[in-house]
Amino acid sequence: MQGSSLARTAALGAMLLAGSFSSAHATFIQAPSTITVGQTGDSVFFTFAGFSADDTDQLRLVNGNTSVLIFTNQTTPVGTVFNTGPLAAGQYMLQLWNLSTGQIYSSNRFDNTHDGDFQHLMETTNFANFDLGAAPYVAPLYFGWEDEPGFDTDSDYNDLVFTVFVDPPVAVPEPSSLSLLLATLAGLTFFAWRRRERSGGALRAA
Numbered sequence: 001m002q003g004s005s006l007a008r009t010a011a012l013g014a015m016l017l018a019g020s021f022s023s024a025h026a027t028f029i030q031a032p033s034t035i036t037v038g039q040t041g042d043s044v045f046f047t048f049a050g051f052s053a054d055d056t057d058q059l060r061l062v063n064g065n066t067s068v069l070i071f072t073n074q075t076t077p078v079g080t081v082f083n084t085g086p087l088a089a090g091q092y093m094l095q096l097w098n099l100s101t102g103q104i105y106s107s108n109r110f111d112n113t114h115d116g117d118f119q120h121l122m123e124t125t126n127f128a129n130f131d132l133g134a135a136p137y138v139a140p141l142y143f144g145w146e147d148e149p150g151f152d153t154d155s156d157y158n159d160l161v162f163t164v165f166v167d168p169p170v171a172v173p174e175p176s177s178l179s180l181l182l183a184t185l186a187g188l189t190f191f192a193w194r195r196r197e198r199s200g201g202a203l204r205a206a
């Protein structure tokens, strides 16, 4: 399960947008514009990895017509995990709500028409690129938002940093395999009982 989750996270990173983009921090690359939930029932897990920003920013997941709050950068402890719970299969966009300026930015840069299609979400394999000290935990990819407008951005992309993976649903044992499991447990219990009986008898004989 862990392995497939990591593989899916890596797949997210592999889905790069076409086109070129230049940043003050060349070590960042464009994050995918959407998160893919492969099958209905999958959950998406976000972990807050840190921030350095004056503004108050919220990471949000766009789910249908609603925008679900995931983290607030100023108040969320590093390492906090947010589980969306089961989602319908499909593509999900992320948003950054800068509450200090009132601006909303999308993980899909082409929704940022109010900001010249500026790319506000970037990714990197190297946490050190965020200048936030040591990585709080190991992850294959780290995502970071830029909360300033494109025309005057510092492009540090560390205003809200997080990781994400999509988790497939836990398989429920089928009735046939469940009864087999119960039969096995019953058998083990019987043998343990018989072994106790024998050792008990040996003690009594001694």
Ligand SMILES: [Ca+2]
Binding pocket: 052, 053, 054, 156, 157, 158, 159
């Ligand atoms: Ca910053």
Ligand SMILES: [Ca+2]
Binding pocket: 145, 146, 147, 148, 153, 154, 155, 156, 157, 158, 159
């Ligand atoms: Ca910034």
